[in-house]
Amino acid sequence: MTERPSRWLSGFAALTYAxxxxxxxxxxxxxxxxxxxxxxxxxxxxxxxxxxxQNDRLLDAVWITLQxxxxxxxxxxxxxxxxxxxxxxxxxxxxxGVQTLLLLPMVTPEIVVGxxxxxxxxxxxxxxxxxxxxxxxxxxxxxxxVAITVRARAASLDPAREEAARDLGASAVGTFRHVTxxxxxxxxxxxxxxxxxxxxxxxxITSFQAGVGSTTLPIAIYSSIKFGVTPQINAxxxxxxxxxxxxxxxxxxxxxxxGPSARxxxxxxxxxxx
Amino acid sequence: MSVPFxxxxxxxxxxRLSNLTKRFGDVVAVDDVSLTIGSGEFFSLLGPSxxxxxxxxxxxxxxxxxxxxxxxxxxxxxxxxxxDKRPVNMVFQSYALFPHLDVAGNVAFGLRxxxxxxxxxxxxxxxxxxxxxxxxxxxxxxxxxxxxxxQRVALARALVxxxxxLLLDEPLGALDLKLRKRLQIELKRIQMDVGITFxxxxxxxxxxxxxxxxxxxxxxxxxQQVGRPDDLYDRPTNSFVADFIxxxxxxxxxxxxxxxxxxxxxxxSGDRCVVATTGARPGQTIQLSVRPESIxxxxxxxxxxxxxxPDYLPAQVEQVAYLGSAVQYLVRTHxxxxxxxxxxxxxxxxxxGDAVALAWSPADALILGDRAEAVVEEAS
Ligand SMILES: Nc1ncnc2c1ncn2[C@@H]1O[C@H](COP(=O)(O)OP(=O)(O)O)[C@@H](O)[C@H]1O
Ligand SMILES: [Mg+2]
Numbered sequence: 001m002t003e004r005p006s007r008w009l010s011g012f013a014a015l016t017y018a019x020x021x022x023x024x025x026x027x028x029x030x031x032x033x034x035x036x037x038x039x040x041x042x043x044x045x046x047x048x049x050x051x052x053x054q055n056d057r058l059l060d061a062v063w064i065t066l067q068x069x070x071x072x073x074x075x076x077x078x079x080x081x082x083x084x085x086x087x088x089x090x091x092x093x094x095x096x097g098v099q100t101l102l103l104l105p106m107v108t109p110e111i112v113v114g115x116x117x118x119x120x121x122x123x124x125x126x127x128x129x130x131x132x133x134x135x136x137x138x139x140x141x142x143x144x145x146v147a148i149t150v151r152a153r154a155a156s157l158d159p160a161r162e163e164a165a166r167d168l169g170a171s172a173v174g175t176f177r178h179v180t181x182x183x184x185x186x187x188x189x190x191x192x193x194x195x196x197x198x199x200x201x202x203x204x205i206t207s208f209q210a211g212v213g214s215t216t217l218p219i220a221i222y223s224s225i226k227f228g229v230t231p232q233i234n235a236x237x238x239x240x241x242x243x244x245x246x247x248x249x250x251x252x253x254x255x256x257x258x259g260p261s262a263r264x265x266x267x268x269x270x271x272x273x274x
Numbered sequence: 275m276s277v278p279f280x281x282x283x284x285x286x287x288x289x290r291l292s293n294l295t296k297r298f299g300d301v302v303a304v305d306d307v308s309l310t311i312g313s314g315e316f317f318s319l320l321g322p323s324x325x326x327x328x329x330x331x332x333x334x335x336x337x338x339x340x341x342x343x344x345x346x347x348x349x350x351x352x353x354x355x356x357x358d359k360r361p362v363n364m365v366f367q368s369y370a371l372f373p374h375l376d377v378a379g380n381v382a383f384g385l386r387x388x389x390x391x392x393x394x395x396x397x398x399x400x401x402x403x404x405x406x407x408x409x410x411x412x413x414x415x416x417x418x419x420x421x422x423x424x425q426r427v428a429l430a431r432a433l434v435x436x437x438x439x440l441l442l443d444e445p446l447g448a449l450d451l452k453l454r455k456r457l458q459i460e461l462k463r464i465q466m467d468v469g470i471t472f473x474x475x476x477x478x479x480x481x482x483x484x485x486x487x488x489x490x491x492x493x494x495x496x497x498q499q500v501g502r503p504d505d506l507y508d509r510p511t512n513s514f515v516a517d518f519i520x521x522x523x524x525x526x527x528x529x530x531x532x533x534x535x536x537x538x539x540x541x542x543s544g545d546r547c548v549v550a551t552t553g554a555r556p557g558q559t560i561q562l563s564v565r566p567e568s569i570x571x572x573x574x575x576x577x578x579x580x581x582x583x584p585d586y587l588p589a590q591v592e593q594v595a596y597l598g599s600a601v602q603y604l605v606r607t608h609x610x611x612x613x614x615x616x617x618x619x620x621x622x623x624x625x626x627g628d629a630v631a632l633a634w635s636p637a638d639a640l641i642l643g644d645r646a647e648a649v650v651e652e653a654s
Pocket of ligand 2 (some may be wrong): 324327328329443
């Protein structure tokens with residue numbers, strides 16, 4: 001029953017994509033513009049990319065961003081994976097509610113999350129902005145994404161595999177290490193990449209947690225825009241887009257790689273009783 | 275009854291289940307099952323889907339804890355032991371192979387967990403793969419194998435540990451008929467070869483009859499009958515077993531007259547027949563099982579010569595089906611009783627509408643035990 005997509009539909013899809021990506025394409029193009037300010041094409045140049053290496057403020061911001069991302073990825077992956085596995089496995093009173101709660105950080109306006117974290121950290125701990133605080137904030141909003149990715153995979157695994165491991169003499173810990181973890185690995189890796197992409201480009205939540213000496217790249221870019229968009233900004237933005245795009249691509253590739261199969265290949269003939 | 279010493283010849287059974295019961299909420303999946311299984315036996319749990327076979331097997335393997343009852347292996351109580359502490363291995367219905375490991379990694383998994391060193395594990399893996407005809411497949415990934423090959427890897431992965439007992443949950447259920455037939459024979463060969471006790475779960479009566487030394491027929495979580503394949507077929511103790519093992523005609527009726535070794539039964543349809551029995555009481559309601567192949571069918575005119583029975587039922591053919599090696603007739607007696615008759619294809623043929631005479635030897639009409647009293651319904 002597969003029909004060829006109608007011409008209208010393809011046209012509409014193309015338009016939507018153009019709408020989505022035209023700004024990014026323009027930005028990337030103008031990172032090669034041989035002109036200081038104006039949005040007028042003056043000729044092709046690669047000068048703005050090496051020039052970035054001279055910009056210490058920007059390089060510092062990149063370094064901080066990467067440190068924050070590393071902490072956020074490690075923290076969110078660890079906690080999110082355990083949470084995802086737990087949610088897939090444990091059935092308890094109100095487990096449905098807890099599952100839904102997991103979506104909340106994803107749909108809550110970032111500004112609300114940013115403010116609430118700021119209030120939380122400053123009121124309870126008297127913190128007023130640091131790299132550690134940013135990393136903690138990133139961990140909190142990345143956990144959901146990792147947990148949801150891992151939960152989906154864990155729920156699709158045939159529980160008989162772990163029973164088989166126990167049956168063959170593995171302890172509970174051995175079963176986790178030798179069977180559960182390897183089977184979840186693609187989802188964990190996908191979640192980590194997602195966390196990386198989210199951490200690297202977050203502006204709003206981060207800006208509430210940043211203090212002196214903890215300016216991340218998005219903040220640095222945002223503040224320099226006040227003095228006008230320079231091709232250098234375009235260049236660094238292009239690099240960030242490439243980096244985040246790569247992370248998403250990897251996340252998608254390993255996530256789509258359902259292992260040889262998450263479910264038993266031949267045993268689709270389930271017993272009628274189950 | 276005190277026996278001072280155990281007799282020397284008597285050995286402890288390989289497996290003893292005592293009053294094993296498992297409830298899931300309100301559902302009684304396994305209901306008061308008691309069994310003993312001998313060493314080296316090929317023992318099958320047979321019954322329709324949902325009758326509690328898998329649950330029984332899972333309790334043996336340690337994956338489900340019984341609600342009550344006891345499991346002993348060679349006299350040792352293992353009822354509450356976890357799976358990794360039992361000398362038992364399982365072949366799962368879904369095979370449950372590890373997709374992140376190759377064939378050798380799967381097979382050696384149990385050996386490695388039990389601390390067998392790499393060299394020996396490799397050697398024993400090679401030997402067992404040889405035994406299941408998968409030599410040379412060590413480095414293959416699981417998803418590169420066919421269903422039948424995966425099934426054999428699952429078998430090898432369990433057997434390599436040399437368990438006391440191997441549990442198999444419908445291991446051939448996902449395979450096509452031809453492959454299943456071949457693997458049935460192969461599985462039986464392997465079992466005799468390794469001499470390990472097999473507890474085999476299946477809903478396929480033919481499979482159970484082909485492979486098993488003994489079979490327990492289950493229904494609604496209860497054991498209906500335990501016996502050798504021919505016992506179950508020739509001497510079913512109730513209508514469920516009679517109907518589930520092979521197919522049969524179940525006829526309700528009342529004992530009308532009693533003779534020393536036989537009785538005359540008045541069937542609910544009004545027809546009469548003779549059964550071989552001792553100790554029947556006149557007026558007793560009973561249920562009879564008559565196998566389709568035990569019923570002789572002949573033309574209504576030539577009836578005196580052909581069938582061996584002392585009595586006969588006049589009937590009319592309603593449907594004819596050629597089954598290749600035999601002909602199946604659906605007939606209806608003048609009393610309105612519907613029967614299935616299986617006749618050799620070399621005998622005389624009848625067409626639908628033909629008047630025929632049916633007869634069976636009194637010994638082939640089996641009076642069924644427990645349900646005899648309860649059955650009122652006619653089997654037409
Ligand atoms: N984990 C479970 N939770 C609830 N009910 C179950 C569970 N496992 C089995 N049952 C029920 O117990 C009964 C027996 O199931 P099972 O042992 O799988 O039967 P079989 O293997 O003979 O098809 C069925 O009614 C089934 O629905
Ligand atoms: Mg089952």
